[in-house]
Amino acid sequence: MERALTPKGAATRQRIVEGAAQLIRVRGVPNVGLDDIRAATSTSKSQLFHYFPAGKADLMLAVARHEAGQVLEDQMPMLGDLTSWRKWQAWRRRVIKIYDGQRQRCPLSALTAQLGNADPATREIVTTLLDDWHGLLAAGVQALKDAGEVDASIDADKAATAVLTAVTGGAGMLQATDRISYLEVALSEAIDNLRRPRARVSAA
Structure with missing residues (x-):
C-alpha cells in the first residue's frame, strides 16, 4: 500500500x-x-x-498506471457520452487518430511488454483499464438501446466486448505491421454491426 x-x-x-x-x-x-x-x-x-x-x-x-489512465482520458469526452450515432462516430475518429499518431509507440503496450503480463501488478493495471473501458462502451450501447436506435435484443455487454476487441486487436496489428487499416476496418465493422437488424427466430 x-x-x-x-x-x-x-x-x-x-x-x-x-x-x-x-x-x-x-x-x-x-x-x-x-x-x-x-x-x-x-x-x-x-x-x-x-x-x-x-x-x-x-x-x-x-x-x-499513469498511462493506463491516459488511455481513457485521451478518449474523453467522447467515450463518456456515447449516446448517439454521431457521438459514436466522433469517438471512432478520435480512437483512430490517437493510434495513428502513436503507431508503434503505444506507451502502455511498451510498458506491459517490458514488465510482463505474468506479473500480478501489471496484470491488475491492464485488467482494470479494460474493465473500465468495457464499462463505458457498454453504457454507450445501452444508451442506444434506451433511445430505440438499435435492436432491443442486443446484449450491451457482448457488443461492448466486440467493440473493445476490435480496438485492441486492431491496435496490436498496427504495432506489428504499421498499418492503420486493420484498426479502421475492425472498429468500423464492430460499430456498424450494432446498426444491423438481428435475425428473428420463429417458433416451430
Whole structure:
C-alpha cells in the first residue's frame, strides 16, 4: 500500500511519473534509465528513491498506471457520452487518430511488454483499464438501446466486448505491421454491426 503524501509530495511524485512517461514514449523502456529520468525531471537520487523505494521497478509500475489512465482520458469526452450515432462516430475518429499518431509507440503496450503480463501488478493495471473501458462502451450501447436506435435484443455487454476487441486487436496489428487499416476496418465493422437488424427466430 502506498503511503500517504503531502500535496507537495504528491505533486513531486506525479511530476517524476509524467516526466518518465514522456521519455518512455520517445525512447522506449529499455532505453530509459533512472539517470535519464532524474535529469529530465530535475530530481535528486534521494528524492527518486524516496518516492520509488524499489527504484525503476516501482517507477515503471507507476508510469504504467499513469498511462493506463491516459488511455481513457485521451478518449474523453467522447467515450463518456456515447449516446448517439454521431457521438459514436466522433469517438471512432478520435480512437483512430490517437493510434495513428502513436503507431508503434503505444506507451502502455511498451510498458506491459517490458514488465510482463505474468506479473500480478501489471496484470491488475491492464485488467482494470479494460474493465473500465468495457464499462463505458457498454453504457454507450445501452444508451442506444434506451433511445430505440438499435435492436432491443442486443446484449450491451457482448457488443461492448466486440467493440473493445476490435480496438485492441486492431491496435496490436498496427504495432506489428504499421498499418492503420486493420484498426479502421475492425472498429468500423464492430460499430456498424450494432446498426444491423438481428435475425428473428420463429417458433416451430
